[in-house]
Amino acid sequence: MNLACKLAAPPSTGDMKQDCVDRINQFRMQCACMPPLARWTEAESCADMMAASDGMTMQAHGGFMSRVCTPTGQGQNECPGYRNQAQVIGTCLQQMWSEGPPPMTPCSGQCFQTYGHFLNMTNKSFKKVACGFAMTSSGALWAVQNFSP
Secondary structure, eight states: OTTTTOOOOOOOSSOOHHHHHHHHHHHHHHHHOOOOOEOGGGGGHHHHHHHHHHHTTTTTTHHHTOOOOSSOEEEEEEEESSSHHIIIIIIIHHHHHOOOOOOSOOOTTTHHHHHHHHHHHHHHOOEEEEEEEEEHHHHHHHEEEEEEE
């Protein structure tokens, strides 16, 4: 186990939602010795809607908090305003992982604000993830990852 690992993103499959799931699972399996998450295809259209809503309002997690659609899952990570898919998959998801484990358990409040992305990616109760993407009119790519048991 190496929770501080830094990994190059695997080659693209040509399906950005699958690439997103694969990248999260790369960290889980290679860095934390955890089982992979299933791709939650039934929730991908909602994840797309959340990414679009957040890109329009410029408010990360706004669609998740206001429940603009269902199913939402129980945890969300978001990559707001990136230039392209490669940045989301290669850079943003690595940055979330690199938050590392929190210094305390339980981790709530400000602790969760600081380490929440990592905690969602390593939550043992989460079994699946839906990745959603939306491009704003200005060309910024917003991406959400909704996690669910």
